[in-house]
Amino acid sequence: MALYQPSTSSNIDISLPTRTSAASRAVTWIGTIGLLALLFWLVMHSALAQAAPSTLLTSEKLSWYLTRASGAVAYLLLSASTVWGLFLSTKIVKEWVPAPIALAMHNYLSWTAIGLSMLHAFVLLFDSYYTYSIANLLIPFTGPYEPGWVGAGIIGFYLMLITSISFYCRQWIGQKAWRKLHYFTFGAYVLTTLHGWQAGTDSAQLTPIYWTSLALVLFLTVYRILDALNRRYLTAPSRL
């Protein structure tokens, strides 16, 4: 039985393999190990500038370092997921990555971005400078620090969660509704970009990442729209 049937539509192909393939397990393992290594490196790197490694684990600033490092990695993953999703919908990757791996990667990037965003918010509960409550993390615009920009991050997080969960509800909500819902990923991307840029301590260092990510997403979105218009034009019945 074919696990993957290529779609003729120009939209994201979601005729997914329903079984976890060896390929997607490999993506999961390799990705998780790489991510943990990156997170560890970022925490040590940001902390080393200010504290000796031996004092890191007892440092009262640990939660702040962790928030910053996990926020940066979560953002990288969300950007990668958005770019990869656009690669999928424009079919740019079709020629060089097998479809099950391409889809497994998209899913993996989205869910790890969500996991790291949860860690990023959760560690704020242990911050020694600002006092965050669980309600501050869940209800936008109620926190003690930059409530507007942090609120944008919370709403962005909810949009990420809704779109990722909706993937598993396609048979109930229907393909059309799912596709419309999936456009919320653009909202999630824009809100979290603004959030990180405006609320972050490391904005100056992360600026090249924000610009690169924005340029890639913008370019691929315009490409995607032009590609869809072109297909519509080519398949429209002639009026002559």
Ligand code: HEM
């Ligand atoms: C779930 C709700 C969220 C809360 C409560 C939250 C909270 C915060 C706070 C308080 C900061 C400032 C930390 C600092 O001093 O640098 C921050 C920065 C940041 N956040 Fe979030 N955030 C949330 C969601 C997200 C999401 C979904 C992403 C991306 C996927 C994200 C990415 C970032 C980035 C990149 C920074 C900048 C880090 C830095 O400059 O060091 N956040 N967030």
